[in-house]
Amino acid sequence: MTQALFMTTLISGTLISISSNSWFSAWMGLEINLLSFIPLMTTSKNTLATEATLKYFLIQALASIIFLFSTTLMQFLSFNSSTMSNNFFVMLISSTLLLKMGAAPFHFWFPGTMEGLNWVNCFLLMTWQKIAPLILLSYLMKMNLFTSTIIIMSVIIGSLGGLNQTSLRKLLAYSSINHIGWMIAAMVCGENLWELYFIIYTFLTLSLIFMFSTHQIFHLNQSFLTWNSMNSFKLLLYLTLLSLGGLPPFLGFLPKWMVIQSLVSINSSFTSFIMVIMTLITLFYYIRLTFSAFLLNYSQMKWINFHTSFNYNFLISIITTSISSLGLLMCSLIYNFL
Numbered sequence: 613m614t615q616a617l618f619m620t621t622l623i624s625g626t627l628i629s630i631s632s633n634s635w636f637s638a639w640m641g642l643e644i645n646l647l648s649f650i651p652l653m654t655t656s657k658n659t660l661a662t663e664a665t666l667k668y669f670l671i672q673a674l675a676s677i678i679f680l681f682s683t684t685l686m687q688f689l690s691f692n693s694s695t696m697s698n699n700f701f702v703m704l705i706s707s708t709l710l711l712k713m714g715a716a717p718f719h720f721w722f723p724g725t726m727e728g729l730n731w732v733n734c735f736l737l738m739t740w741q742k743i744a745p746l747i748l749l750s751y752l753m754k755m756n757l758f759t760s761t762i763i764i765m766s767v768i769i770g771s772l773g774g775l776n777q778t779s780l781r782k783l784l785a786y787s788s789i790n791h792i793g794w795m796i797a798a799m800v801c802g803e804n805l806w807e808l809y810f811i812i813y814t815f816l817t818l819s820l821i822f823m824f825s826t827h828q829i830f831h832l833n834q835s836f837l838t839w840n841s842m843n844s845f846k847l848l849l850y851l852t853l854l855s856l857g858g859l860p861p862f863l864g865f866l867p868k869w870m871v872i873q874s875l876v877s878i879n880s881s882f883t884s885f886i887m888v889i890m891t892l893i894t895l896f897y898y899i900r901l902t903f904s905a906f907l908l909n910y911s912q913m914k915w916i917n918f919h920t921s922f923n924y925n926f927l928i929s930i931i932t933t934s935i936s937s938l939g940l941l942m943c944s945l946i947y948n949f950l
Contacts, residue, residue, distance in 0.1 A: 622648035629744035635683035664728030671721045679708040709745040715792045716765040726785040731825035755800040766793030771890040801874035809867035816856045819932035848933040850902040855936040857898040863939030
């Protein structure tokens with residue numbers, strides 16, 4: 613009952629932010645969203661969860677203070693505005709929003725916070741908690757040196773940060789940082805494009821987290837050992853993981869394909885080149901995980917009996933993996949038919 617109440621206020625805070633017509637009401641919605649998410653993070657009696665909650669609260673409170681100060685000062689100085697002062701305030705407000713959603717170079721809190729949460733809260737932190745900052749950021753973002761720097765740093769840190777990770781939560785955290793760079797690039801190309809990217813990213817993340825949460829798997833060695841005799845689940849997991857990395861011909865390649873095409877059309881070839889190279893690094897460690905899972909054989913005790921019976925969780929995993937694997941093909945066929 614308590615969680616349902618806080619989930620309602622969490623959704624209400626986001627809706628207030630994205631439907632507000634002033635920066636003050638947007639700040640108020642962000643605060644309602646923050647104060648609703650804090651009790652959801654502390655549901656588990658875990659030291660790591662308490663540390664992650666405190667870290668998240670301090671970072672979000674700092675970002676909210678700077679956001680409120682910069683927007684208030686911008687309103688006070690609006691009568692004597694100049695191009696330089698406006699650009700400064702736009703960069704300051706954009707930086708606070710980037711800090712709130714964990715984009716590089718303001719990502720220092722994000723992987724550590726993810727490590728202390730359960731899978732449901734990880735999903736909320738990677739998807740729902742980014743909606744309000746992304747929509748507010750879309751009001752300000754234009755392709756300039758600041759935006760290009762944020763995009764390049766996000767895709768570089770998101771790709772290189774996940775190379776030596778054994779924790780699945782940190783791996784998804786760095787993957788989220790990488791995808792934030794792609795969403796910001798899609799944002800400067802067109803508003804509808806980043807929304808499509810976010811929807812597909814949310815679906816693929818939900819598919820992965822559903823499988824991780826079903827088997828309570830948090831590290832790579834757990835996935836190898838647990839699914840040694842469950843090849844069907846292992847196949848579903850790594851097909852979805854490759855789709856999240858953007859490997860053709862899976863569904864995750866569709867929004868990246870559209871972003872690359874849009875960036876080239878606005879003469880941002882260098883930025884798109886860096887993004888593609890860094891995504892190849894991301895795909896490298898995804899494919900390395902896939903090869904390790906399928907090619908290596910792990911010993912197991914004979915009296916351990918894995919339940920491989922067909923159930924609803926397995927059916928849901930099959931459906932979501934089929935969509936993520938065949939989504940690009942289906943979209944192409946529908947587009948050609950129309």
